[in-house]
Amino acid sequence: MPCFYTYRYFTETISGSNAEFLTKAANRVGATLSNITEGYRVSFNTGSTASIIRGDTSLTISTTDATSLNTFMQEITATSLQSSLELQGKSVERSESSGQIRLLVTE
Secondary structure: OOOOOOOOOEEEEEEHHHHHHHHHHHHHOOOEEEEEOOEEEEEOOOOOEEEEEEOOOEEEEEEOOHHHHHHHHHHHHHHHHHHHHHHOOOEEEEEEEOOEEEEEEEO
């Protein structure tokens, strides 16, 4: 009797300009980032993986692990925002608590 598995994929699309933050975000969540022909592969410390495929102006991230994807996306957003604020000359202090990332910004 054949056995069929159904996999549910979770996908997020981000701007291609956020590619520069992928390595830092992966390191902060305990994952490794490696180059593949189509883009990148993220190996999370949970054992799951994600594919990041390059588009014309965007990156599409797909995985079967929603929790790891959400954590990774939160980290990409925080890292991108922190970099943008620092480029504007603002002082940014980062802290983490209960799975939340907080950025304290001072002029």
